[in-house]
Amino acid sequence: MNLRRDVFQAIADPTRRAILLLVASQSMTAGAIAANFDTARPTVSKHLQILTECELLKQEQNGREIYYHINAKKMKEVADFIELFRKMWDDRFNKLETIMKKYKSKK
Amino acid sequence: MEQKTKIRAEDGKQELLITREFDLPLELLFKAFAEREIVEQWMGTKVLKLESKKQGSYQFETTDAKGTVVFQASGVIHAFSPNQKIIRTFEMENTPFGVQLEFLAFEKLTDDSSKLNMHVVYESVALRDQVLKLPFAQGINMAHNRLQDIAGKLK
Numbered sequence: 001m002n003l004r005r006d007v008f009q010a011i012a013d014p015t016r017r018a019i020l021l022l023v024a025s026q027s028m029t030a031g032a033i034a035a036n037f038d039t040a041r042p043t044v045s046k047h048l049q050i051l052t053e054c055e056l057l058k059q060e061q062n063g064r065e066i067y068y069h070i071n072a073k074k075m076k077e078v079a080d081f082i083e084l085f086r087k088m089w090d091d092r093f094n095k096l097e098t099i100m101k102k103y104k105s106k107k
Numbered sequence: 108m109e110q111k112t113k114i115r116a117e118d119g120k121q122e123l124l125i126t127r128e129f130d131l132p133l134e135l136l137f138k139a140f141a142e143r144e145i146v147e148q149w150m151g152t153k154v155l156k157l158e159s160k161k162q163g164s165y166q167f168e169t170t171d172a173k174g175t176v177v178f179q180a181s182g183v184i185h186a187f188s189p190n191q192k193i194i195r196t197f198e199m200e201n202t203p204f205g206v207q208l209e210f211l212a213f214e215k216l217t218d219d220s221s222k223l224n225m226h227v228v229y230e231s232v233a234l235r236d237q238v239l240k241l242p243f244a245q246g247i248n249m250a251h252n253r254l255q256d257i258a259g260k261l262k
Contacts, residue, residue, distance in 0.1 A: 085241070089114070090111065093127045095148070100135045104131070
């Protein structure tokens with residue numbers, strides 16, 4: 001089954017972001033990736049499948065092992081780093097606005 | 108839908124621009140940056156010190172439930188013109204990100220709305236890019252912590 005996935009949905013999950021950062025430094029097998037998480041192996045496999053489907057990760061056969069490596073081109077396309085940074089400031093400013101609106105009505 | 112907070116970070120530059128329009132009168136927007144108790148609420152950190160004046164300084168500190176310090180930042184205020192601008196430095200302690208210079212310009216739009224322009228300059232392009240990636244990295248730490256919490260409960 002090859003469902004089309006939304007890239008932003010893929011990176012919205014913190015575990016999947018952790019996997020991306022892990023693989024960003026070097027290609028790894030599914031087993032080596034799973035070893036970094038205290039979560040069940042099939043759960044990690046599912047995350048890898050989603051990341052591969054939306055092309056953030058690429059698979060590469062090396063002998064009997066399959067290595068995952070990051071698809072830098074796709075990552076750049078996503079520009080998710082800046083989006084998360086924007087989101088952080090947006091959350092702060094939304095809070096500021098809410099607080100000051102209450103401040104205004106108190107007066 | 109148009110985004111209220113905008114970030115402009117051009118490739119290869121050591122600066123970025125954060126802009127935001129608020130449904131608040133200019134005076135209230137400025138107050139939210141000038142008063143300790145209010146900054147604490149929206150920045151989500153304890154404000155140990157905030158001297159809102161030229162050559163004043165400020166200090167932020169966040170501790171977790173156990174009282175361990177998880178975030179410390181401080182800076183010096185270079186210019187402070189009520190309802191117009193603040194120029195200050197900002198530095199996170201125990202991080203490799205260095206000092207950043209921030210130019211905050213406050214602007215009245217209507218009686219009930221205002222705009223903030225935040226121009227931030229970093230020491231280098233590489234440092235700016237690292238700071239931009241911070242929330243991404245923090246998301247990862249949170250994921251790890253959550254996994255550890257869950258694993259801890261299973262034991």
